[in-house]
Structures are given as C-alpha cells and as structure tokens.
Amino acid sequence: MTDASLPAPSERRQHTSLIAPDARTRKRKAAEARFRMYGIAGIATGIFFLIVLLVSIVSSGAGAFQQTFINVPVYLDPAKLDKNGNRDPEEMSKVSTFGYSPLIQNALLSLVNEQSIETPLKKGGDMKALISASAAAQVRDVVLANPDLVGETIDFRILASSRVDGYLKDRVQREDVARDKNIDAEHLDLVDALVPAGVVEKTFNMAFITGADASESRAESAGIGVAMIGSFFMMLVVLVLSLPIGVAASIYLEEFAPKNRITDIIEVNIANLAAVPSIVFGILGLAVFIQFMHLPQSAPLVGGLVLTLMTLPTIIISTRASLKAVPPSIRDAALGVGASKMQAVFHHVLPLAAPGILTGTIIGLAQALGETAPLLLIGMVGFIASNAPDGLASGLLDPNSAMPAQIYEWAKRADPAFYERAWGGIIILLVFLITMNTIAVILRRRFERRW
Amino acid sequence: MSVIWLSAIILTISLGGFILGRRRALSSAGGSSKKLHSLPVYYGSNAFMKSVVPAFGILIIWMLIQPFYINGQVAPMIPPGEVETDVNTGLLMSEVRRTAEGIDEAVRSGMLDEDFAVDANADFTDMTERLKDAGQIVTTQFSAPVLRAAQAYRQMSGVSRTMMTIVVIAVALAGAAWGIKQSDRDFRARNVVEQGVLAILIAAASVAILTTIGIILSLIFNTIEFFRLYPAADFFTLLEWAPSFSGRGGSSSLGILPLLWGTIYISVIALLVAVPIGLYSAVYLSEYASARVRGIAKPLLEILAGIPTIVYGLFALLTIGPLLMSVFGDDGTGWMGGGRSVMTAGIAMGIMLIPFVSSLSDDIINAVPQSLRDGSYGLGATRSETIRQVVLPAALPGIVGAILLAASRAIGETMIVVLGAGAAARLSLNPFEAMTTVTAKIVSQLTGDSDFASPEALVAFALGITLFVLTLGLNVFALFIVRKYREQYE
Numbered sequence: 014m015t016d017a018s019l020p021a022p023s024e025r026r027q028h029t030s031l032i033a034p035d036a037r038t039r040k041r042k043a044a045e046a047r048f049r050m051y052g053i054a055g056i057a058t059g060i061f062f063l064i065v066l067l068v069s070i071v072s073s074g075a076g077a078f079q080q081t082f083i084n085v086p087v088y089l090d091p092a093k094l095d096k097n098g099n100r101d102p103e104e105m106s107k108v109s110t111f112g113y114s115p116l117i118q119n120a121l122l123s124l125v126n127e128q129s130i131e132t133p134l135k136k137g138g139d140m141k142a143l144i145s146a147s148a149a150a151q152v153r154d155v156v157l158a159n160p161d162l163v164g165e166t167i168d169f170r171i172l173a174s175s176r177v178d179g180y181l182k183d184r185v186q187r188e189d190v191a192r193d194k195n196i197d198a199e200h201l202d203l204v205d206a207l208v209p210a211g212v213v214e215k216t217f218n219m220a221f222i223t224g225a226d227a228s229e230s231r232a233e234s235a236g237i238g239v240a241m242i243g244s245f246f247m248m249l250v251v252l253v254l255s256l257p258i259g260v261a262a263s264i265y266l267e268e269f270a271p272k273n274r275i276t277d278i279i280e281v282n283i284a285n286l287a288a289v290p291s292i293v294f295g296i297l298g299l300a301v302f303i304q305f306m307h308l309p310q311s312a313p314l315v316g317g318l319v320l321t322l323m324t325l326p327t328i329i330i331s332t333r334a335s336l337k338a339v340p341p342s343i344r345d346a347a348l349g350v351g352a353s354k355m356q357a358v359f360h361h362v363l364p365l366a367a368p369g370i371l372t373g374t375i376i377g378l379a380q381a382l383g384e385t386a387p388l389l390l391i392g393m394v395g396f397i398a399s400n401a402p403d404g405l406a407s408g409l410l411d412p413n414s415a416m417p418a419q420i421y422e423w424a425k426r427a428d429p430a431f432y433e434r435a436w437g438g439i440i441i442l443l444v445f446l447i448t449m450n451t452i453a454v455i456l457r458r459r460f461e462r463r464w
Numbered sequence: 465m466s467v468i469w470l471s472a473i474i475l476t477i478s479l480g481g482f483i484l485g486r487r488r489a490l491s492s493a494g495g496s497s498k499k500l501h502s503l504p505v506y507y508g509s510n511a512f513m514k515s516v517v518p519a520f521g522i523l524i525i526w527m528l529i530q531p532f533y534i535n536g537q538v539a540p541m542i543p544p545g546e547v548e549t550d551v552n553t554g555l556l557m558s559e560v561r562r563t564a565e566g567i568d569e570a571v572r573s574g575m576l577d578e579d580f581a582v583d584a585n586a587d588f589t590d591m592t593e594r595l596k597d598a599g600q601i602v603t604t605q606f607s608a609p610v611l612r613a614a615q616a617y618r619q620m621s622g623v624s625r626t627m628m629t630i631v632v633i634a635v636a637l638a639g640a641a642w643g644i645k646q647s648d649r650d651f652r653a654r655n656v657v658e659q660g661v662l663a664i665l666i667a668a669a670s671v672a673i674l675t676t677i678g679i680i681l682s683l684i685f686n687t688i689e690f691f692r693l694y695p696a697a698d699f700f701t702l703l704e705w706a707p708s709f710s711g712r713g714g715s716s717s718l719g720i721l722p723l724l725w726g727t728i729y730i731s732v733i734a735l736l737v738a739v740p741i742g743l744y745s746a747v748y749l750s751e752y753a754s755a756r757v758r759g760i761a762k763p764l765l766e767i768l769a770g771i772p773t774i775v776y777g778l779f780a781l782l783t784i785g786p787l788l789m790s791v792f793g794d795d796g797t798g799w800m801g802g803g804r805s806v807m808t809a810g811i812a813m814g815i816m817l818i819p820f821v822s823s824l825s826d827d828i829i830n831a832v833p834q835s836l837r838d839g840s841y842g843l844g845a846t847r848s849e850t851i852r853q854v855v856l857p858a859a860l861p862g863i864v865g866a867i868l869l870a871a872s873r874a875i876g877e878t879m880i881v882v883l884g885a886g887a888a889a890r891l892s893l894n895p896f897e898a899m900t901t902v903t904a905k906i907v908s909q910l911t912g913d914s915d916f917a918s919p920e921a922l923v924a925f926a927l928g929i930t931l932f933v934l935t936l937g938l939n940v941f942a943l944f945i946v947r948k949y950r951e952q953y954e
Contacts, residue, residue, distance in 0.1 A: 041846055048848035052748025055741045059765045059822070062815045066768075069783045070775065261668030269662060270669070282672045288869070288939040289932065290876025292903050293679060296928045299910060300682030307531055307561075322675045329672070355658040383772025386878035386903070390910050406468060417774045424778050424883055432782055439775050450770065 070439055076182045077437020080218035080233065081173040083144065084211065087120040088166045089156060100160040110149035113156075114141070117148055117171065130206040133199050142196045143204065145172035147227065147234040173213060175232040175430040177204055181215055184429060221437060226419060232430030235423070237438045242402065243313050243393070243413030244382060250317025250409070251324055251381050256374055258321075259328030260363075266329075267336045268358050287326035294323045295387030303391060311392040311412035319391060320381040327380060331373025335366040340464045368460030372453045379449040383442065385417035393418045416442050470523065470629060474636045478515040481640030485511030489647035502654035510653045511643025513660045519636035526628045534620045541613045563614035564621070566595055683932060686925035693919040694718060699926060705889035705900075707909070707920045718923045720930060722889040726899035730810045730885060731874035733895060737814025739867055742821025749822070750829040751851055762826070769819040773879040780812035780884030792896050800896035802886070807895045809884035813877055817870045824869065828862030828946075829855060861945050868942035872935040878903040902927050 034042070091098060093112055095105050118140040125132060125140075134140065148171035155169075156162055176196040179185035181204070190198050207213040224236025262283075270276040298319035302308045308315050339362045347357035388394070393414050402408040414422065416438060423435040486508035493499035500507070535557055542560075571578055588608045647653070691699070694716075702719025745765060749758050785803030792800040792807075800807075832855050840850040856863070886898025887908065909924040916922070 041849070045846045045848045048851070049748070049752060051744045052752055055744030056748055056761050056765070058741050059745055059768065059818045060761065062818070063764060063768055065783075066771070066775070066779055066815070069779065073782070258668045258671055261665045262671065265662075265665035265669045269665065276669075279669050279672055282676050284943070285936060285939065286672055286675060288872065288935065289679070290873075290878070290903065290935055292876065292878045292906055293683075293928055293932050296906065296910075296925065297675070297679045297682050300686060300925070301678050304916065305682075306528065322671075325671065325675070353654065353658060355661060379770070383774070385772065385774045386882075386907070389878075389882075389907050392911075394911070406466070417772055420774055420778070421879070421883070424774075424781060432778075435778055436782075439778065442772065443775070446770065446772070 070436060070443070073433065074436030074438075074440040076184070076433045077221050077440075078218055079182065079215050080221070081178040081181050081213060081215050082170050083121065083173050083207075083213050084168065084170055085117065085120050085124055086166050086168045087117055087152060089152075089163045090116055091164045094156060095160070095163050100163065102157050102160050105160060105163075106157055108153075110153055113149040113153050114144075117144055117152060117169075124212060125203065125207070128206070128210050128212070130203065130210075132203050132206070134203060139200075142200050143174055143177050145174050145233045146231050147172055172233045175428070176200075177213070178215075178233055179430055180204060181208070181213070182433075184433065221434070222441065226414065226422070229426055229428070232426075232428050232434060235431070235434050237416060237419055237434075237441060240414040240416050240419035240438075241441070242408065243316075244415040244417075246313035246402075246408040246413070247317040247320060247415055248378055248382060250314060251320045251378060252374070254318070254321040255324045255328055255377065259325050259374075259377075260332055260370060262325070263329050263332035263336060264358060264363070267333050268362070269354070283326050283329055286322075287330065291323060291384055292386045292390070294319050295390030297322070298387060298391045309410055309412070311414075312410050313393075313413050313415070314409040315391050316388050316393055316415060317409075319387045320384060323384065323387070324377040324381045327377035328370075328374055331376070332366070332370045335369025335373065336362060338369065338464075339365045365462075368456055372457045375449050375453040375456070379446050379453075382449070383417055383446060385421055388415055388418045389421065394422045416445075467523070467527070470632060471520075473633060474516060474519045474523070477633070477636040477640055478512045478519075481511035481515045481643050482508035484640075485644045485647040488644055489649065489651070489653070492647065493649040500649050501652050502657075506653035506657050507647040507651070509657045510646060510651075510660075511640055513657065514643040515636045515639035517660070517664075518639050519632050522635055523628070523632050526624075526632070530621065530624050530628070534617060534624065537620060538613050538617045541616060542609045560610055560613045560617050563595075563610060564618040567614060567618055570595055679932065683925055683929040686922055687929050689917075690919055690922035690926050693922065699923070703891060705905070707923070716920055718919065720902070720927065722891050723900060723902045723905055723927065724930075725891050726806070726885065726889065727875055727901040727903070729806050729895070729899060730813065730881060730901060731871055733806060733810025734813035734817055734874045735867065735871060737811055738817035738821050738870060741814075742818045742870075743825055743863070745818070745822040746825035746829055747851055747856075750826050751847065751855070762823075765819045765822055767819075768815060769823070771816075773816065773877060774883075776812045776816050777879040777883035779815075780808045780880055784808050784811050785884065788896070799894065802898060804884060804886035804898045805896045806885060806899050809881045810895070812884055813874055813880050816877070816880065817874060820870045820873060821866055824866035825859070825863050828859045828866065831862070832858045861948065865942040865946035868938050868945070872938035872942070875938070876903065876931060876935045878907060882907055902931050906931070 093116065094108055095101075097104060115138075118138060121140045121143065122134075122136070125134075148169075151171060152169060155167070174196070176185055176193070177200070180196075180201055185193075185196075187198065187201060190196060190201060204213055220234065221236045222241075223238035224234065225239040226237075227233075227235040266276065266280065270279075298315060302315045302318055303310055308318075343361050343365065344357050347361045348354070352360065392412075402411050402413065420435045420438040420442065423431040423438065486504045489500055489507035490497065490504050497504050538560060539557060588611055591611060699718055699720055701721070702717055703721055704717040704719050705722045706717045708715040745761075749762055753761065781803070785805070785808045788805065788807055788811075789800055789803050790796065792798075793803075794800075836854050836858060837850055840854040845853070881901045881904045885900055885904060887900050887904070888898050889900050889905070890897065892899065906924045906927050909921055909927070
C-alpha cells in the first residue's frame with residue numbers, strides 16, 4: 014500500500030472534533046456497553062434461576078412441616094372393642110381398624126353437634142372424609158398398649174385427611190372440590206367452622222421428620238425419617254470404605270508410584286471414572302453386587318458400595334491435590350533425619366495434608382448423599398420401610414430407602430399431597446448438604462496454611 | 465457364625481499377635497529397644513499384618529466363590545422335566561435359595577426342628593404346611609425337587625460356613641504365630657512391614673481399575689446375552705421403541721434411534737440454555753467484574769452445581785412444566801400436550817449446567833496470558849474487541865472442551881429426564897412434545913418386574929454400553945482438546 018492510495022489526512026478528519034465522538038467511536042462504545050450488559054445479563058440470569066429454584070423449594074416444601082390435626086375426645090366403647098370384658102390384649106387385637114373407625118367418626122360427629130354447627134352432614138360415616146385413614150390404627154395402637162383405657166373417653170390428636178390438610182394450606186381449592194369424590198363442599202364448610210373452635214388445628218409436623226413412608230392413599234402420614242436412616246447407613250459404608258481406599262490410592266500414586274505404563278493406566282482410569290454417568294454405576298451395582306454376588310436387593314450396604322465406587326475418584330483427586338500442596342522440604346527434612354520414605358509420608362506429609370483430605374471427603378460425601386439414579390437400579394425405591402432398623406447388621410442389610418430415592422418415589426405419585434412431601438424432603442436434604450459444605454468450608458479456612 | 469463375629473475374632477487374634485510379637489521382640493533384646501533392628505511397634509505390626517490380611521482375603525474370596533460352587537452342585541438335582549419351559553434355571557435357583565432361607569427362618573423361630581429340616585425323606589406336604597405355619601411364603605414353583613434341592617443347599621452352605629470359619633481362624637492363628645516367631649532382635653521388621661503397606665497401597669490404587677473392569681464386564685456380558693436374543697441390526701437401525709411387557713419377548717421392537725434422538729435433542733436444548741449464559745458469565749467474571757462482585761457471584765453460581773439432580777428433576781416437573789404449559793399449552797399456543805416435554809427437561813438441565821460451563825471457561829479465560837490482552841489494548845482495541853477477537857479465540861479450544869464435558873454430563877443425566885421428559889420414545893422435531901432418553905429407558909427397563917433373562921430387561925445393558933461409549937468418547941475428546949491447548953503457553 015502506498016501513501017497515494019490513502020485519502021488525504023485533511024479529508025478524513027474533516028468533520029470530526031476532539032470533543033464530540035464520531036459515529037464509529039460511538040458505535041464501538043455502544044458495542045462495548047452492550048457486551049458488558051450481556052455479561053451482566055448472563056450472571057443475573059444464573060442467579061435469577063438460583064433464586065427461583067430456592068424460592069420454589071422453600072415455598073412448596075414449607076407445607077410439609079405443618080400438618081393439620083383434629084383434637085377429638087373418643088369414647089372407647091367396651092361393647093365394640095372388648096365384647097367379653099376381659100381386657101385381654103390378645104382378644105382385643107382381633108378387632109381390626111374397621112372396628113375403631115366408627116368410634117372416631119361418631120366422636121367427631123358428636124363434637125360437631127356440641128359446637129352447634131349447622132351442617133347437612135348428619136351421619137357418623139359422613140365424617141370419614143375429614144379423618145386420615147391412619148387415625149383408626151393410631152387409636153387401636155393406644156388401646157392395645159393400655160387395655161384399661163377401654164370404657165373411658167380419651168382425648169386424641171388424630172391426623173386430618175390430606176384433602177382437609179390441603180384445604181387449610183390452600184393446596185385444595187373450593188373449585189376443584191366439585192370434581193373430587195373424596196371430599197365435598199359441605200366438608201369444607203364444616204372445616205371452616207371447626208377451625209375457630211380449635212378442633213382442627215395446624216401445627217408443626219414432627220412426624221414428617223421422624224416417620225416412615227406411608228401407602229399411596231395416606232399422604233398425610235408419610236415421613237422421611239426412615240429414609241434418613243437408610244441414607245445414614247449408606248454414608249457410613251461410603252465413609253468407611255472410600256476414605257481409607259481413596260487416601261491409600263492417592264498416597265501410592267502421589268508419593269511412591271514410578272512413572273510407568275501401569276500407573277499411567279491407573280491415572281487415566283481414575284480421571285475417566287470421575288466422568289462416567291452415575292446410572293452406569295447403578296448398572297454395575299445391579300450386575301455385580303446383586304446378580305453376581307447375591308447381596309440383598311434394596312440394602313443400604315449395596316447402595317453404599319455403589320456410591321463408594323462413585324465417590325472414590327472425587328476423594329482421590331482432592332487428596333492428591335492436598336498431598337501435592339505439602340512442600341518437598343518437609344519430606345526432605347524427614348528423610349534427612351533418617352526416616353524411611355514410608356515414615357516420611359505417614360508421619361509428616363499425611364498429617365499436614367489431613368485437613369485438605371477431610372475437606373475433599375466431606376464434599377465427596379455430600380455429592381454421594383444427593384445421588385439418586387444408581388439407587389433406582391439397585392431397588393432402593395418402591396419399598397415402604399415401616400419402621401427403623403435395629404442394630405448395625407439390620408441397618409445395612411434390611412431393605413430401606415434413601416432420602417433422594419424417597420423424594421423420587423413421592424414425586425412419582427400422582428397425588429399433589431405427595432408433591433408437597435417431596436419438596437419438604439428436598440428441604441431436609443438441602444439442609445444436610447449445606448451443613449456438610451459449610452463444615453468443609455470452615456475446615457478449609459481454619460486449616461488453610463501458607464508455606 | 466455370622467461374618468461380623470468372624471471378623472471380630474480375626475481382629476482379636478491379630479491384636480493378640482501384635483502384643484505378643486512386640487513383647488517377644490523386646491524380650492529378645494533384653495528389654496532395650498535400642499538393640500532391636502526396628503522400633504518395637506514394627507514387630508507387632510508385622511504379626512498383625514500377617515494375621516489379618518490373609519485371613520480377610522480368604523474370607524472374602526470364600527464368600528464370593530461359595531454360591532457358585534453350591535449352585536453348580538445343587539442345580540443338577542432338579543430334573544429338567546420338572547421345570548416349565550419358560551422358567552429358567554436362574555429363577556429356579558433363587559426359589560431354592562429362598563426356600564432354604566425359609567427353612568432357616570422356620571428353624572430359628574422354633575416352628576421346625578433341626579432334625580426334620582435336614583431329613584431328606586421328610587414328607588413334602590407336611591414340610592409345606594409347617595413352612596406356611598412359620599409365616600414363610602410358599603410359591604407355586606415350590607415342588608418336591610425344589611424342597612430337596614433347598615435342603616441340600618442349606619446343608620452344603622452350612623458345611624461350607626463351618627469350614628470357612630475353621631479355615632479362616634486357622635489362617636489368622638498361623639499368620640499371628642508366624643509373625644510372633646519372626647520377632648527377633650535381628651529381624652528387619654520395618655522393611656517387611658513397609659513392603660506390606662506398599663502392597664496395600666497398590667491394591668487400593670487398583671480399585672479404580674477393578675471398577676472399570678467391573679463396569680465393562682457387566683455391560684459386555686449382558687449385552688452379548690441381549691444380542692443373542694435380539695438381533696443387533698434391529699437394535700441399531702429400528703426407528704421404533706416399543707417393548708412388550710409380556711415378559712416373553714419376541715414381539716418387542718427395541719430400536720435405539722428414537723432414544724438417541726431424544727437424548728441429543730434434550731442435550732442440545734440444555735446446551736443452548738447453558739452455553740450463552742455460562743460463557744457470558746465467565747467472560748464478565750474474569751474480565752470485567754471487580755474482586756468483590758466476583759467473590760460473591762462465582763460461589764453463588766457454583767451453588768447450582770452442588771444441588772442434587774433430583775431437585776432439578778422435581779423443579780422441571782412441578783415448576784418449569786406447568787409454566788411452559790401456561791404459555792405453550794392449551795391456554796396459550798396449543799403446541800404442548802402435557803407438562804413433560806423436551807423443553808421442560810432441557811431447561812432444567814441447562815440451569816444445572818450453567819456453573820459447569822462458567823467455571824471451566826472462567827479458568828480457561830484466566831489462563832490466557834495478559835500479554836495478549838496488553839498487545840490488543842496497545843493497538844487501540846476496546847475491552848470487548850479484545851475479548852472477542854483475542855481472548856476468546858485464544859481460549860476457544862479450552863472452551864470447546866468445557867462445552868463437550870458439559871454435553872457429556874447432559875447425555876448421562878438421569879433424574880431430570882426421568883421426571884421431566886416423559887416416557888414416550890418418538891422421533892419428532894417439536895420441542896414441546898414428550899420424548900425419552902437412553903438413561904430414562906435404562907431406569908424404566910431395569911426397575912420393572914420383568915425377568916432378568918428377557919430381552920426387555922437385558923436391553924438396558926446394551927443401552928448402558930452405548931451411553932458409556934458415547935460419554936467416554938466425548939470426555940476423552942474434550943480432555944484431549946483441553947490438554948493440547950494448555951501446552952501452548954507453557
């Protein structure tokens with residue numbers, strides 16, 4: 014390019030001033046501002062999604078921690094419950110929950126009449142829609158435990174049906190009731206009248222945190238407690254196996270391994286395992302632990318083994334990082350005073366790396382705690398654990414569920430009352446995860462060391 | 465004897481070995497540890513290791529082999545004519561096992577006395593009655609040969625258990641004795657112990673290889689089994705996915721293409737959500753944001769990565785689905801038939817992947833040397849021009865690698881698609897229609913009631929191997945790109 018082909022400088026600069034920017038500069042500045050805005054918009058969208066997610070979890074799940082109860086004095090009629098009058102628990106256990114339901118329904122009806130509430134519901138059977146199906150079993154259990162109560166009138170606090178509960182939580186709308194065969198508008202009128210009287214009340218629901226899952230028709234009595242125990246036993250297996258194995262593997266790879274084919278294969282392997290989809294680990298668990306080794310299905314032991322294999326790469330990667338962070342001078346000093354290589358590692362390097370290893374382990378455990386897909390394949394869903402396991406062996410080998418699997422199970426059921434439980438379960442799960450992550454962060458801060 | 469008790473006994477023996485080994489070494493040196501070759505604790509550890517490692521090794525191997533051996537012995541006891549043609553031997557053996565456990569349970573509860581339980585001539589109907597009384601389930605496949613087989617099974621596993629207990633305890637004692645005997649002042653205990661520890665470390669490192677081998681074997685064996693029952697050509701080329709649920713097979717169409725289509729479609733939508741948001745966030749965080757903004761925004765975005773996928777699944781099902789329905793469903797444009805669709809799952813998965821893309825890209829953008837930027841500024845470029853024309857092209861291979869890693873996560877993601885995408889396998893272009901993916905079908909084929917030997921269940925393993933190969937390929941490719949790029953500045 015020669016000077017001749019360029020326009021004369023005076024021509025180009027003709028209409029510009031130093032103060033007013035020209036069109037091209039304005040365009041470039043606008044593009045700059047736009048680009049910046051895109052960046053801010055990107056972050057804002059991400060944080061917006063986070064907030065929407067958290068808000069919908071909290072707003073949808075808070076309901077699970079509240080439950081509607083009905084306070085009703087039930088007359089335990091000896092004519093129905095103990096015909097022979099022997100007060101013999103053996104004999105009385107022959108009366109099934111069907112024998113108890115009318116007692117509760119009549120008790121509620123007479124309570125309604127006492128309050129002089131106008132209602133077209135005149136029969137005891139009409140009260141059925143208000144009461145949970147588990148109420149009769151609750152009363153029966155109390156009576157069988159204390160046979161002497163028969164003949165007396167006892168105050169019970171029984172669960173309301175999930176429709177009533179949903180109505181008080183605005184989940185069930187009056188418009189929907191017309192299409193619902195489980196409850197009528199008259200029932201809702203009655204509930205409205207009973208709330209000021211204190212018969213129907215909404216209180217904190219401890220049973221959700223401690224209880225077991227319930228059958229598909231009794232959303233109101235489902236809890237996540239037993240699944241929590243299942244998760245606990247799984248995490249126990251993961252911790253006991255993955256921490257020692259992971260640390261041992263990292264020590265070998267970081268401190269002792271010669272650079273050769275075999276260690277190369279091991280390293281590539283670990284990197285690959287970290288990226289294998291979790292469902293594939295589920296297939297592995299199903300084929301190896303259940304089909305091949307005949308370990309019991311749905312057992313927390315098997316779930317723990319599968320999660321151990323999934324967690325190992327995480328722990329190995331973070332452990333190697335913290336071993337690498339210990340400066341070579343520590344090792345040299347130990348070797349210099351006559352320690353063997355093994356002693357230098359176990360007596361000096363490992364204790365210094367311990368906080369980092371612990372942090373990585375907690376984060377790995379937190380990941381494992383939230384994992385669902387592999388648990389579906391080894392059968393940790395679809396089983397309703399009715400009571401907590403007793404002892405270590407039963408906790409490890411008896412069929413159980415885990416928190417995320419339980420949440421999935423609830424999300425699969427069509428009743429919206431179970432959706433509320435699922436969100437509630439998520440709140441509890443997130444509380445655990447946040448606690449674990451906070452502990453990891455605190456540990457990291459506390460033991461952070463600059464060499 | 466239960467395994468827990470046996471383990472406790474082994475540990476007790478080994479601890480005894482530790483104490484005695486240590487004491488013997490000290491006494492051989494006249495009580496002064498200075499005259500020993502190694503510290504006293506190494507002599508104890510030597511005895512401990514020699515006792516505990518072989519004993520537990522034999523225990524584990526024994527427990528793995530025992531079922532195979534007994535199955536092989538018991539299976540021929542059931543005459544072939546006894547078995548209905550559609551009941552395979554695997555199922556029958558599990559019936560035998562269940563019966564054996566039932567008898568065990570009945571004996572334990574006292575409903576059945578031991579002599580009667582082992583009696584090979586015991587009356588079949590009488591035994592059935594007694595088992596029923598004890599609350600043990602007796603199924604239709606329960607027959608006299610099954611009962612005999614169960615009795616034999618029970619007896620053999622009983623004998624095997626006793627033998628195992630004896631052998632394992634003997635090995636533990638012998639190991640401890642050997643270790644104690646070695647404990648002498650001249651014995652190089654430390655070297656031996658360290659060699660042992662090194663072997664244990666190597667074994668731990670090999671677990672990763674074992675896991676991979678386990679994955680590959682379990683996938684391949686079952687896939688071969690599947691292709692024996694179902695033609696491979698159909699699996700890879702059929703445009704239809706319609707498993708029959710009769711459990712007998714034959715009438716199912718199991719073509720993987722609709723599932724792959726659903727997987728790819730959902731992943732593409734997820735990436736369309738995650739990549740722009742993640743990339744712009746990363747650019748802003750690394751190039752524009754002040755340290756304070758970065759310190760707040762980055763961890764906030766990373767929270768999204770720590771949330772379990774079941775939460776995103778539920779979020780898709782109960783929040784995104786209804787939201788999309790109100791816009792694109794019957795009340796809006798009418799494109800959407802139900803809450804579950806490719807869009808629903810894709811958006812939820814996209815949200816999950818945002819921090820994945822942003823963190824990886826952030827690292828990569830930060831790794832671009834400052835001199836490149838300074839050079840660009842020196843030529844008079846604005847910040848955005850520098851980023852677009854210098855930084856991003858320099859970081860491009862790394863960013864592509866990050867996106868590929870995100871894509872492989874999207875392909876392997878299960879819970880979001882199980883809850884959000886629906887169950888219908890179809891080849892359609894409408895993103896508001898329900899489709900299904902490879903992972904979702906693995907779950908549904910393996911959680912049903914179908915028998916493990918049917919092609920409907922085995923197909924899950926063929927799907928699994930496809931998924932494994934697909935994600936592994938993407939990961940290896942992504943790592944290759946990232947690694948190659950990184951070397952450029954070093």
